[in-house]
Every structure is written in C-alpha cells, then in structure tokens.
Amino acid sequence: MRSRSIAWRLALAFAAVCALVLSVIGVFLYRSLASEIALRDDQALLGRLEQVRALLQDSDSLDALQARPRLYQNMLGNQDSLLLVDAADGSPVIRINPRQQHLPTLAAIPAQQRPQRSDVQTWQATDGAAVALLAGAAVGPRGEALTVVAGKVLSEREQMLASYRLRLYLAVGLGAALAFALGLLLLRRGLLPLRQLSESVRGIDLRSLDKRLETRGIPAEFHEPVQALNAMLARLEESFQRLSQFSADLAHEIRTPLHNLLGSNGLALNQPRSTAEYQEVLASNMEEFERLTRMAENLMFLARAEQAERALQLRQLELASVGEELCDYFEALADDREIRLENALCGQLLADQQLLQRALGNLLANAVRHADPGSPISLRRVDTPGLCWLQVHNQGPPIAPQHLGKVFDRFYRVDPSRAEPGDSGGLGLAIVRSIMLLHGGQVRVSSDEGGTLFELGFKRAQ
Incomplete structure (x- = not known):
C-alpha cells in the first residue's frame, strides 16, 4: 500500500488546525451571541414587569384596564409574548396568552422589590417550547393586591441559534476544505525544489560521481x-x-x-x-x-577488520614483555644485517595482544628491511594527554614527503622492488592502520635525515 505524501499529510494537518481554530472561534461567537440574546430577553421581561406595575398603579380603575386589551397587545408586540394580571382572589384582570398555554404557579416577588435577572425562570411547555417567565406582585389603582406574570416563548431564539449553528458548521467545514486545498497547492509548489533535487540525484551514477548538487538558489x-x-x-x-x-x-x-x-x-x-x-x-x-x-x-x-567482524580481546598488557618477544622473534633477521634491536617499552596498555604484536611486528619487519646496516632500531613509549604512543624508530634513507601520506595505502611501496623475501605484498602498513582503527587509535609517520619514526597512538584510561 502506497503511503501518503508529505504534502498530503501536512495539508491534512493544516486543515485540521484551521478547523480547530475556526471551531474554537465559532463556539466563542455562538456562546457570546446566545448570552447576548438571553440578556436582552431577560432585560425585556424585567422592563415589562416594571412597566406593567407602573401602568397598573397609574390607572383609574381595574375596569378601565380591562377595557383596553389592544393596548397591551400592541405593547407586547408579537405572538410569542404573554402577560397575565390576576387579582388577589385569582380572578383574571388582563389575560394575553396567544398560545393558550397553561402556566405553572410561580412565586411572585414583592411589589416593593426591583426584579433581577435571577428572578427570571425558564419553563418547558407541553408542546416542547421553552418559556421565560417572571412573576411579581403589584398594587392596583385603588390599592388592590395584584399578581403580574410576564413571559416570552423562546422559540424564535432557538430557531435563530439553530440557524447560526448550522452556518458555523458550514463555515468550519468549508474553511477546513479550503485550507486543505490551498495548503496542498502551496506545499506542492514549496516542495518543487525537492523534486528538482531528486532529479539531480537521479542523474548521478558511477560515471558521474564527481558531480555535486547545486546549493545556489535552493531554500x-x-x-x-x-x-x-x-x-x-x-x-x-x-x-x-x-x-x-x-x-x-x-x-x-x-x-x-x-x-x-x-x-x-x-x-x-x-x-x-x-x-x-x-x-x-x-x-x-x-x-x-x-x-x-x-x-x-x-x-x-x-x-x-574493515567490517568490524573481529571482536577485540582487550586486556592489560605488559609492554616490556611484548617488546622482548618481538625483539627475540626478529633477532635473527636483524643479526643478518648487523642491526641492534633496543626495547625501551614500559608500563601497561589496554589492547588486544595478538593485534598489537602483529602491528608492532609489521613495523619492525619494515624497519629491519629499510634500516642502515649496523644501525639501531628502538621501541619506545611516549605519553601525551589522553594518548599513549608506541614508537618504532630506525635509521635509514628518509621517505620523501610525497610518499608519507600514502605509505598506509594498500599495495603502496616507496621502494619499487616488489619481490623482496618476506614481503607482505604492500599490505603490511595497511594492516597496521586497520588494527589501530579497530582500537579507536591513531597511526602516523615522520621521516628525515635522522631516520624514520612510526607511531601508534592508543587512548589512555582517564
């Protein structure tokens, strides 16, 4: 199954983030609108109760109030508002209830008390509509005790909010889709240099490994x-x-x-x-x-060695003993050329004994082969911060500077002769370098009129 591209994934993530942001903003706006509408409705009910109280107190009589029902209907202004005024004995004085709803019994606030928003109650009618109600006591023209109930059916509010929610859903959906489309388009245009880079890489093969990718003009x-x-x-x-x-x-x-x-x-x-x-x-x-x-x-x-298939068997070695064994081994070959082997190695070193002997042995064999007859070959140890250097020094013809950087390459010979007895095939110094790489160490060479010095650098325990 083919995985989706980075452009698709980033575009989807961008669309999801946009949808989340739009949703948060929409929820905030929706709740702000709902709160504002509820506040206005409640303020209208509070003002209506105060208005009716004042009207009742300023009228000539209850009969005069009952004779003007159209006045109250015009005051309410729509079919969703209701107004009930009852006398102390429960008889109706004013009865404006367009939907003829049976209202619950409400606790009326005292006539002297100013109504608050907390006095507004929401009631669920039998037809499922929500109704906001506010009840308060009032005083009639002649001091009669009256009860006023002002209310409003909230159907219009619910319809308005439902319409607003639908628009929010559509806005979030369309916004996310538009963000995905624009994001995908911009990302594909933005990733065009990556496709050009892929084409450049695809054009490089074994015959053009000298080519390099252009760094100018790229992001x-x-x-x-x-x-x-x-x-x-x-x-x-x-x-x-x-x-x-x-x-x-x-x-x-x-x-x-x-x-x-x-x-x-x-x-x-x-x-x-x-x-x-x-x-x-x-x-x-x-x-x-x-x-x-x-x-x-x-x-x-x-x-x-280059594939790191050989596991090192590290242990503390006595360098003086290692040097003595190597000098004994090469003594006969050195005597043939009247060369003296001087072992000045001392102390201990953490290394693989077999590999260390092979590396030093290759260096000694090389030194014996190229040293001047009758000259000494010395094995020494020199410590520097963090490193222990094992040195093999011989006195002989110096190595030209142009050869020093290549003596550790495979099959490379400073001496053009390729058939000397005991020759390693041009691999002896390459093996030395591989052994030092296995140990995580270093190898270096210097040569002048005073002789040639090969050095093996091992890391010292801190």
Missing part, C-alpha cells in the same frame, strides 16, 4: 541536506576510486607471481629435466605460492 531548509549529500558523494567517489585502484593493484600483484609460475613451469616442461632441476622449479613455485598465500591472508584480515 535555506535544503542547505544542510544538500551539503550532506555532497559530502556523501565525495566519500563515495573517494571509496570508488580507492576500490578501482585496489582492484588494479590487486590484479598487478597477482599477475606477477602467476607469470613467474607460468614461465618457470613452461620452461620446465619444454624439455626433459633432471630430478634436481624439477625440485628447483618446485621450490621456486613454493615461494610464489607462499607469497600468494600471505597476500590472501592479509586481504582477508583487512576485509574482516
């Missing part, structure tokens, strides 16, 4: 996403270039031993050979096979 809200996409494209371009270079280097590295194997075996099969000659060919082949095996193992290690 401010899109600046950060566009910059993030451009940064991602830069990383993709760099990764793709590295992958392409890696594939080319890997093909070149594998082609050399394969050509050697094909050439030596081809020569051996051209004519009959002695057993010793065949053994020599097999020994040469074994060296090439070992070289391919080392390359495959190193590539597998790098792949697992």
Whole structure:
C-alpha cells in the first residue's frame, strides 16, 4: 500500500488546525451571541414587569384596564409574548396568552422589590417550547393586591441559534476544505525544489560521481541536506576510486607471481629435466605460492577488520614483555644485517595482544628491511594527554614527503622492488592502520635525515 505524501499529510494537518481554530472561534461567537440574546430577553421581561406595575398603579380603575386589551397587545408586540394580571382572589384582570398555554404557579416577588435577572425562570411547555417567565406582585389603582406574570416563548431564539449553528458548521467545514486545498497547492509548489533535487540525484551514477548538487538558489531548509549529500558523494567517489585502484593493484600483484609460475613451469616442461632441476622449479613455485598465500591472508584480515567482524580481546598488557618477544622473534633477521634491536617499552596498555604484536611486528619487519646496516632500531613509549604512543624508530634513507601520506595505502611501496623475501605484498602498513582503527587509535609517520619514526597512538584510561 502506497503511503501518503508529505504534502498530503501536512495539508491534512493544516486543515485540521484551521478547523480547530475556526471551531474554537465559532463556539466563542455562538456562546457570546446566545448570552447576548438571553440578556436582552431577560432585560425585556424585567422592563415589562416594571412597566406593567407602573401602568397598573397609574390607572383609574381595574375596569378601565380591562377595557383596553389592544393596548397591551400592541405593547407586547408579537405572538410569542404573554402577560397575565390576576387579582388577589385569582380572578383574571388582563389575560394575553396567544398560545393558550397553561402556566405553572410561580412565586411572585414583592411589589416593593426591583426584579433581577435571577428572578427570571425558564419553563418547558407541553408542546416542547421553552418559556421565560417572571412573576411579581403589584398594587392596583385603588390599592388592590395584584399578581403580574410576564413571559416570552423562546422559540424564535432557538430557531435563530439553530440557524447560526448550522452556518458555523458550514463555515468550519468549508474553511477546513479550503485550507486543505490551498495548503496542498502551496506545499506542492514549496516542495518543487525537492523534486528538482531528486532529479539531480537521479542523474548521478558511477560515471558521474564527481558531480555535486547545486546549493545556489535552493531554500535555506535544503542547505544542510544538500551539503550532506555532497559530502556523501565525495566519500563515495573517494571509496570508488580507492576500490578501482585496489582492484588494479590487486590484479598487478597477482599477475606477477602467476607469470613467474607460468614461465618457470613452461620452461620446465619444454624439455626433459633432471630430478634436481624439477625440485628447483618446485621450490621456486613454493615461494610464489607462499607469497600468494600471505597476500590472501592479509586481504582477508583487512576485509574482516574493515567490517568490524573481529571482536577485540582487550586486556592489560605488559609492554616490556611484548617488546622482548618481538625483539627475540626478529633477532635473527636483524643479526643478518648487523642491526641492534633496543626495547625501551614500559608500563601497561589496554589492547588486544595478538593485534598489537602483529602491528608492532609489521613495523619492525619494515624497519629491519629499510634500516642502515649496523644501525639501531628502538621501541619506545611516549605519553601525551589522553594518548599513549608506541614508537618504532630506525635509521635509514628518509621517505620523501610525497610518499608519507600514502605509505598506509594498500599495495603502496616507496621502494619499487616488489619481490623482496618476506614481503607482505604492500599490505603490511595497511594492516597496521586497520588494527589501530579497530582500537579507536591513531597511526602516523615522520621521516628525515635522522631516520624514520612510526607511531601508534592508543587512548589512555582517564
């Protein structure tokens, strides 16, 4: 099922908010109108009671009052108003009740008391109509005790309010629909740069990873996403270039031993050979096979390290012991070149022992291979705020500045020779960098006339 677009969702939310706001305003206006109409009706009843009281007191006699019914009808002005004046014995004096409703018995307020809104009572007639009633005592022309009941049927008020409610419902509904339509239109126009951005992204493929999304002329809200996409494209371009270079280097590295194997075996099969000659060919082949095996193992290690598939087994290591083991291992190779190995490592370090030994071993192997004969190679520890640096220093030909930034790349060699004994296939320093990335550390190199210094930076426990 296809989900609704952001424009639809925002337009619906906008319409809902507009409907809510209009509803709140409508309820407020409705209640204000109902309160105002009720106030006017109540004030009219209060004024009518006072008016009738004054009329009764100023008349000549009750007979004269009864002789002018049209006067009271004109005073009331409509068919929804009623007026009852009864004598003390209950006999009617004035009886204006167009709907002939049977009114309930009401408690009359004293003649001297001014009526208040709280004295107005609402009564439900038998026909369902609501009636507002006000009863009060009055004094006749000759001091007679009278009871006056003024009332008004509220049907007109209810009809007016019902009509107003209907208009409010229509206004809220039409307002919400109009808000949804306008909101959807404006949002679609506002999201047009997003569709243009999608078209630009869709046009980028492997052959155009160097393209970048334009940041000029786009809304401010899109600046950060566009910059993030451009940064991602830069990383993709760099990764793709590295992958392409890696594939080319890997093909070149594998082609050399394969050509050697094909050439030596081809020569051996051209004519009959002695057993010793065949053994020599097999020994040469074994060296090439070992070289391919080392390359495959190193590539597998790098792949697992970059995918973080290798779980670190961290523990506190005695660095002096680790340095002694490495010096003992490389002692024979160093003696062949009359190189001295000096272990000055000390203290403890939280690290994976196997990986640490491999990283330092690769650096030592590289140092022994390139150090000047008769020179020393030193293992040292230097602490800086937050970091513990393990250093491998050898005295030998300096590395040119243009090579320093690339020595940790796969298959990169400063020395163009590619077939030295024990060569790691150009992956030794790349493995060192991967091991440090697994530990969350750093690796760096510096080189000058005084020698070459490789450093491994581990985070120190605070």
